[in-house]
Amino acid sequence: KAGVTQTPRYLIKTRGQQVTLSCSPISGHRSVSWYQQTPGQGLQFLFEYFSETQRNKGNFPGRFSGRQFSNSRSEMNVSTLELGDSALYLCASSGRGHEQFFGPGTRLTVL
Amino acid sequence: DQQVKQNSPSLSVQEGRISILNCDYTNSMFDYFLWYKKYPAEGPTFLISISSIKDKNEDGRFTVFLNKSAKHLSLHIVPSQPGDSAVYFCAASAMIYNQGGKLIFGQGTELSVKP
Numbered sequence: 001k002a003g004v005t006q007t008p009r010y011l012i013k014t015r016g017q018q019v020t021l022s023c024s025p026i027s028g029h030r031s032v033s034w035y036q037q038t039p040g041q042g043l044q045f046l047f048e049y050f051s052e053t054q055r056n057k058g059n060f061p062g063r064f065s066g067r068q069f070s071n072s073r074s075e076m077n078v079s080t081l082e083l084g085d086s087a088l089y090l091c092a093s094s095g096r097g098h099e100q101f102f103g104p105g106t107r108l109t110v111l
Numbered sequence: 112d113q114q115v116k117q118n119s120p121s122l123s124v125q126e127g128r129i130s131i132l133n134c135d136y137t138n139s140m141f142d143y144f145l146w147y148k149k150y151p152a153e154g155p156t157f158l159i160s161i162s163s164i165k166d167k168n169e170d171g172r173f174t175v176f177l178n179k180s181a182k183h184l185s186l187h188i189v190p191s192q193p194g195d196s197a198v199y200f201c202a203a204s205a206m207i208y209n210q211g212g213k214l215i216f217g218q219g220t221e222l223s224v225k226p
Contacts (some may be wrong), residue, residue, distance in 0.1 A: 033212045040220065043155075043200065048212030056213040077117070090154050098143050098162075098204070098211050102154030 002027065002051040004093050004103035012014060012109045023108045025072050025093030031055075032074040033100060037088040049074050078108075086110045115203050117213045117217035126226050133216050134201035137182060141203040143211065144187045146175060146187040148197045149219070155200060159186070191224045198222070 005024045013019050025032050033056075034046040045058040049068035066076040072093075078085055086109050092100035116135045123156045124130045132146075142163040147155035161168040161184070168175050174187045190197055198221045202214040 017180065025200050031212045034215070035214075035216075038148065043214075043216040045215065046216075056210055058213070088152065092154075092214075094212065097146060098206060099156055099157050099160055100212070100214060102147075105152070106155050 004088075004091060004101055005105050006091050008106060009104065010107045011111060013027075013081050014111050015081055015083060015088040017081050018077065019081060019108060020075055020077045021089055021091075021108075023076075023091030023093075023103060025074070026095065026101055029093035029095040029101075030072050031094045031100075032068055032072065033092045033094075034074070034076050035090040035092065036060075037090060037105070038084075038086075043090070047074065063070050077107045081110045086098075113139075114141075115201060115215050115217040117201060117220045119201075119220050120128065120189075120218070121221045123223045124191045126193055126224055127190045130186075130191045130195065130222055132186040132188075132199050132220050132222065133225070134184045134186075135182055136174075136184075136203050138203070138205070138215075139182075140207070141207045141215075143176070144177060144184050145202045145204075146190045147200045147202060147213065148195075149200060150197050155205040158186075171190065182204075188222075191222075193224050193226050196222055196224050 033048040048056040068074045092102045121214040146158045147161040198219045
C-alpha cells in the first residue's frame with residue numbers, strides 16, 4: 001500500500017498571504033489528522049476529519065481550517081499568514097486500528 | 112499545560128546495550144499510547160503502541176511498558192543499533208472519548224546510539 005502523501009513538500013509565502021496544503025491518506029483510511037511541528041511548541045494537533053466531518057479540533061485560531069473530500073483526501077488552509085506559522089505541517093491517516101501513519105510533511109516558510 | 116512529558120531531551124547509549132526512553136502523562140482520560148521515531152524534516156514513523164488495558168507490549172526489539180497508577184510509560188530497545196539514532200516521541204489519545212484522531216505528543220527524546 002502506498003503511504004500518506006503530502007503536497008507540496010516545500011512552500012515559501014509572505015505575511016498576509018494564504019496557503020492550502022494537501023494530504024492523500026493511505027487507501028482505505030477514513031480519518032485524517034493534521035499537526036504542526038515547530039521547534040518551540042513541538043508537535044501540536046490541529047484538527048481531525050472523518051467521513052468529511054471535523055471530529056476533533058485543537059487550540060489554533062480560526063485562520064487554520066481544513067476539509068475532507070469524499071475520497072478521504074484532505075486539505076488544510078491557513079489564511080493571513082504570520083511569521084509564526086512557519087513550521088512543518090504533518091498529516092496522518094488511520095484506519096480501523098488506532099495507529100496514525102504520517103506523511104513526509106510540508107515545510108512552510110513565511111517571510 | 113503539558114499533558115504528556117518526556118523529561119529527558121537526550122539519551123546516549125552504546126551499541127548493543129539497552130535504550131530506555133521514558134514518558135509521563137497527567138490526563139487520566141488517556142487510554143491509548145504510542146511511540147514514534149522521527150528524523151529531521153520527515154514525518155514520524157510509528158513504532159509500537161499499547162492500550163491502557165495492558166501493561167506490556169512487545170514487537171521485536173521494541174517493548175513498551177505502561178504503569179497506569181504512576182501515569183508512566185517507557186520504551187525499551189534491545190539491543191540498540193546505530194540506526195536507532197533519532198528523536199523518539201511518545202503520544203497519547205483518549206479513544207474512549209472518540210478522540211483517537213487527536214494525539215497529544217511529548218517533546219521528544221533524542222537518542223544517540225554510538226558504535
